[in-house]
Amino acid sequence: xxxxxxxxxxxxxxxxxxxxxxxxxxxxxxxxxxxxxxxxxxxxxxxxxxxxxxxxxxxxxxxxxxxxxxxxxxxxxxxxxxxxxxxxxxxxxxxxxxxxxxxxxxxxxxxxxxxxxxxxxxxxxxxxxxxxxxxxxxxxxxxxxxxxxxxxxxxxxxxxxxxxxxxxxxxxxxxxxxxxxxxxxxxxxxxxxxxxxxxxxxxxxxxxxxxxxxxxxxxxxxxxxxxxxxxxxxx
Amino acid sequence: xxxxxxxxxxxxxxxxxxxxxxxxxxxxxxxxxxxxxxxxxxxxxxxxxxxxxxxxxxxxxxxxxxxxxxxxxxxxxxxxxxxxxxxxxxxxxxxxxxxxxxxxxxxxxxxxxxxxxxxx
Numbered sequence: 001x002x003x004x005x006x007x008x009x010x011x012x013x014x015x016x017x018x019x020x021x022x023x024x025x026x027x028x029x030x031x032x033x034x035x036x037x038x039x040x041x042x043x044x045x046x047x048x049x050x051x052x053x054x055x056x057x058x059x060x061x062x063x064x065x066x067x068x069x070x071x072x073x074x075x076x077x078x079x080x081x082x083x084x085x086x087x088x089x090x091x092x093x094x095x096x097x098x099x100x101x102x103x104x105x106x107x108x109x110x111x112x113x114x115x116x117x118x119x120x121x122x123x124x125x126x127x128x129x130x131x132x133x134x135x136x137x138x139x140x141x142x143x144x145x146x147x148x149x150x151x152x153x154x155x156x157x158x159x160x161x162x163x164x165x166x167x168x169x170x171x172x173x174x175x176x177x178x179x180x181x182x183x184x185x186x187x188x189x190x191x192x193x194x195x196x197x198x199x200x201x202x203x204x205x206x207x208x209x210x211x212x213x214x215x216x217x218x219x220x221x222x223x224x225x226x227x228x229x230x231x232x233x234x235x
Numbered sequence: 236x237x238x239x240x241x242x243x244x245x246x247x248x249x250x251x252x253x254x255x256x257x258x259x260x261x262x263x264x265x266x267x268x269x270x271x272x273x274x275x276x277x278x279x280x281x282x283x284x285x286x287x288x289x290x291x292x293x294x295x296x297x298x299x300x301x302x303x304x305x306x307x308x309x310x311x312x313x314x315x316x317x318x319x320x321x322x323x324x325x326x327x328x329x330x331x332x333x334x335x336x337x338x339x340x341x342x343x344x345x346x347x348x349x350x351x352x353x354x355x
Binding site: 069083104162166 | 273
């Protein structure tokens with residue numbers, strides 16, 4: 001059903017609506033997979049069920065559970081990876097890898113041990129720091145790849161350059177600091193939650209984020225002019 | 236005037252900008268993730284039937300309880316007819332064999348004769 005619906009929806013968006021200006025409303029006529037998932041899933045038999053229950057249903061052979069879990073978790077997983085890596089392609093690879101690990105662990109998932117979201121934050125953070133580590137030996141120009149292949153606005157390009165620079169700076173930090181800083185400042189999580197994700201004490205989280213942020217500020221200070229901050233900052 | 240580190244301000248601005256980043260999964264990514272889920276999904280355990288025992292398999296081969304009930308009834312009737320044949324059956328055997336044939340499982344005559352022998 002979903003496979004058949006996607007090309008049809010795309011054809012309608014591309015072929016039809018002649019003369020109608022491309023507003024954000026009619027852009028959505030090209031239904032995304034996620035939107036179709038959510039539409040087809042209605043009524044979702046898992047509404048209100050915790051993620052762990054869906055994971056158990058998936059492990060027991062329920063195909064709908066995988067669709068519901070993907071609709072729920074993939075956007076968040078992808079967003080975390082995108083913020084940390086500043087690169088769409090790499091973030092998608094990490095998101096797919098993280099979800100793959102979720103499918104793998106499903107039969108052995110133990111109730112009450114951890115929340116699925118907490119576990120995923122940890123997995124994504126680890127996968128991202130693995131990627132960042134590999135960047136260390138590469139020159140910044142090589143990894144400063146634009147997020148959007150067809151940037152149209154200078155501001156968008158500058159934002160992208162800043163996000164890439166931030167990610168590159170994260171790559172220079174020790175891994176635990178990079179993880180703590182990203183969870184605190186990019187994901188906006190509270191210290192107790194970060195402590196749970198990283199399996200350390202709250203005090204350690206505070207220490208890691210403070211040191212990490214200081215180091216990050218020092219690294220970014222060297223790229224201020226390049227990123228267009230000198231114009232914004234009054235002396 | 237508050238003294239703030241301009242580098243910290245820049246960093247806080249960058250963090251805020253990053254937090255605004257929302258990433259909608261592309262059709263391709265969603266399809267890949269669902270394909271992985273499909274490939275990794277354990278086979279359904281709910282539909283697996285338990286292994287049948289010997290008696291259950293025999294019962295199943297014979298056609299279940301109704302068939303076994305009929306079979307048991309037929310067996311009992313057959314034995315009954317053999318032990319105490321109705322007169323019509325006796326007549327029929329007499330006509331066929333030319334003589335009256337009676338079959339008794341427990342020959343009281345023989346027992347009686349043995350007792351006579353013992354007594355004698």
